Amino acid sequence: MSSEAIAHRVVADRSACCGYGTCVEICPEIYQLEGGLVVLTMDIVPPELLERAIEGAESCPQSALVVEMVEG
Template structure:
């Protein structure tokens, strides 16, 4: 059983493609200075789970990790 998602981004790995922002703009942004990913929602609501997973899958740099949270907070 899944209780929620936790999202982790690696800005050092980010290549600034912007795929995440186009796929899930409520969860991700890009900073103006470097164009790198900015995580807006580290624990996105359920309605964004599909888009966040898609953004992680399509990230060309593999800079987005989605961790499924189990009941009680265990990953």
């Protein structure tokens, strides 16, 4: 049995971001706009924000955001 916890993080492709801000509207705790491009406010997504972080990533019309699992 593994004792490693599974966490999630968001990866942003800022070169693909067009600054629509849909991610910010859905989950401003994780996503912000700076200079018209997305910035992430934290490295690891807290479990209570995971659903909204995924929804925010999926809302990006440029597919510039991906939520991925990390072990550690």
